[in-house]
Amino acid sequence: MAPVAAQQPEVAGAEAAAAPRGGLRARLGPVGLVLAGSVSVQFGGAVAVSVMPRAGALGIVTLRLAFAALVLLAVCRPKLRGHARADWGTVVAFGVTMAGMNGLFYQSVARIPMGPAVTLEVLGPLVLSVFASRRAVNLVWAGLALCGVFLLGGGGGFSGLDPAGVAYALGAGAMWAAYIVFSARTGRRFPQADGLALAMVVAAVLFLPLGIIESGARLVEPGTLALGAVVAVLSSVLPYTLELLALRRLPSHTFAVLMSLEPAIAAVAGFLVLSQALTLAEALAISLVIVASMGAVRTQVGRGRGRADAKAARKAEG
Template sequence: MAQQPEVAGAAATSGATEAPGASGGGLRARLAPVGLVLAGGISVQFGGAVAVSVMPRAGALGIVTLRLAFAALVLLVVCRPKLRGHSRADWGTVVAFGVAMAGMNGLFYQSVARIPMGPAVTLEVLGPLALSVIASRRAVNLVWAGLALCGVFLLGGGGGFNGLDPAGVAYALGAGAMWAAYIVFSARTGRRFPQADGLALAMVVAAVLFLPLGLIESGSRLVQPGTLALGAVVAVMSSVLPYTLELLALRRLPAHTFAVLMSLEPALASIAGFLVLSQALTAAEALAIALVIAASMGAVRTQVGRGRTRAREEAKRGAGR
């Protein structure tokens, strides 16, 4: 699944700044954090592919429930978030973050149960891309939006989505909208809670919300040893491991570079779908995914350029005082 990580969305929409020390060191030091991000992306998408293969056993809602529950448990143990000392507004923000997280995961898994992973992630990426374009308010972003729309047009076999299940397309677009909401509330949660405490609490909210849905769909199948084990694997591959790798990478990697790398998620999803699920792409679908990736990268770079220009102007005004 595309990322999900909260830091990725914040970087893509806030005029990202460089991490301390990101420009120093040799070639190996500069490439190491890039490798961590790519490893995290590969883990997310192959975890998603494993989840799709488990769906016949546990159902789409069941596998989401297991993923969120195991991820919440791990984050609670690692982060040990404090429950006292938070305002009503703080709790409202973290609940909204958890709702967005639950919606994003639930809608995405409903999508990949119906359409291949590559197209599903490509459609999902349109949510953060639209948020980036709207936040930027620059004319050049209309170019990126147009490029993305061309990709969607190709992905739909000429605009009608005749080759893709309409429900799967709708779920993927819904997941993209929830991903945009996830980005917004992730940033707000990060400002209100220290370290990853807000993420851990939001994951608990998402897991609690999905537990009844998973039990209704899967019932006793959800607690079978084999299903539990596979759910734990999905949680580690799709949440715990990529979050850890990305947090490590962001200590040494410019945030805008991180956001650009996250734009490669549709390509990684296509590779995972092909290798794990034998989901081959047509030439038109491959071109469509490439166009959306290019649009996403362009939007990120435009945001970064705008942020740097604003920083230079502020520095000049400060020097003139």
């Protein structure tokens, strides 16, 4: 599951383009920060799965969102005045998609291993990228991803995976695509990370009744609260901070390519923390989806550069 810091890619790209070019160390630094954030997210997810027996899937989502909202409010201190009704509508929609994405994903990893779950979830942004590009070559990437999904299902169907877990993962992917859209809109309407902090509050408030219904008094047990705080730090606060630093010097398309590696990182986290081993077919399936995601991102970037070059040529001729 993608971290909450994946908003404002346009701004990130502009800032990265304006940043001075440095040596190899300067270029690798932001990449290392993004990868560290991805590792933090996926290992946070693995910790969350280990906490589910005592807090429930909805309970751990509630704790993660609540702690993350408190930290972001304390750090960002967003202004509540001076925003139009449309601004609030956007931030509420962003919060709803964030809640849906987290809730569906955690329901998925409660039923199927993390590697396959994140792989299926990544299909959401991949489909969004394919439709946004509208280039024939992206059909190749889509076909490659479908081959990965076919392998992930054991060569036809999903007999090896819990059907409900698969459905939840695909739903989380759809919400991730919506998250990307509303994240960009929120970033344009609110300064810095103010919109993100407010959307996190919306998500936490929406999930609080669900967490209470499922877990009740278990949510406030000291051990559960401590583990919930750990999950919030690993899955939201730490990766957001790392990526916020990285995006100041990293092009948005590079960031998107690095995000495509998350299924592999999730598989490693699931193996190390939860002892979730992958079959050869599942490992190949994850690799195919990663390659498809990277290819779709690079194709979209190439299309954007082509448009920019054409515009510059027309301007020069004029």
